[in-house]
Amino acid sequence: MRDTRAERGTFLTIALPLYAWAAAMLAVSSVPGSRLPAVSLWQWDKLAHVFEYAVLALLLVRFVTIRWEAPPGRVWLIVLPIGTGYGALDELHQMLIPGRMCTWQDLVADSAGVVLGIAVMFLIRRWRGR
Numbered sequence: 001m002r003d004t005r006a007e008r009g010t011f012l013t014i015a016l017p018l019y020a021w022a023a024a025m026l027a028v029s030s031v032p033g034s035r036l037p038a039v040s041l042w043q044w045d046k047l048a049h050v051f052e053y054a055v056l057a058l059l060l061v062r063f064v065t066i067r068w069e070a071p072p073g074r075v076w077l078i079v080l081p082i083g084t085g086y087g088a089l090d091e092l093h094q095m096l097i098p099g100r101m102c103t104w105q106d107l108v109a110d111s112a113g114v115v116l117g118i119a120v121m122f123l124i125r126r127w128r129g130r
Contacts, residue, residue: 014066018059022086025052029090033099049087049109050116057083057117072125076118083114 060079064070070078087110094100 010066014063018056018063021056021059025056025086025090026093029094029100030097032097033101046105046109049106050113053083053087053110053113054117054120055113056086057114058121061118061121076122079118080114083117084111087111087114 057079060083061075064075064078065072068078084107087107090110091102091107095102
């Protein structure tokens with residue numbers, strides 16, 4: 001017999017944060033360019049991309065490790081293409097939004113964020129002794 005309370009708890013603590021973050025990222029990238037605040041420095045935009053994709057990677061690592069029970073040494077092989085692929089799809093999606101652009105620089109920042117998130121999770125786990 002399956003323990004549905006445990007599954008529901010795992011969904012609420014592991015899957016839901018990932019799905020909510022990915023949905024929030026999609027919602028923000030769906031805002032037309034004319035409604036976004038002007039960013040005067042190029043670097044701030046790229047730092048925002050790195051941050052949002054680092055958080056996505058952290059949540060993906062937790063999800064893949066717990067829900068998919070992926071071996072710890074192989075988690076990055078799963079998270080890197082999923083996170084980078086989501087970034088690529090997000091950039092392509094922005095071509096459909098008025099005033100937004102699809103740029104390779106944003107995709108590089110997205111991918112850097114994914115790598116950063118994976119590295120942070122690796123360091124956290126190493127520090128905890130797992």
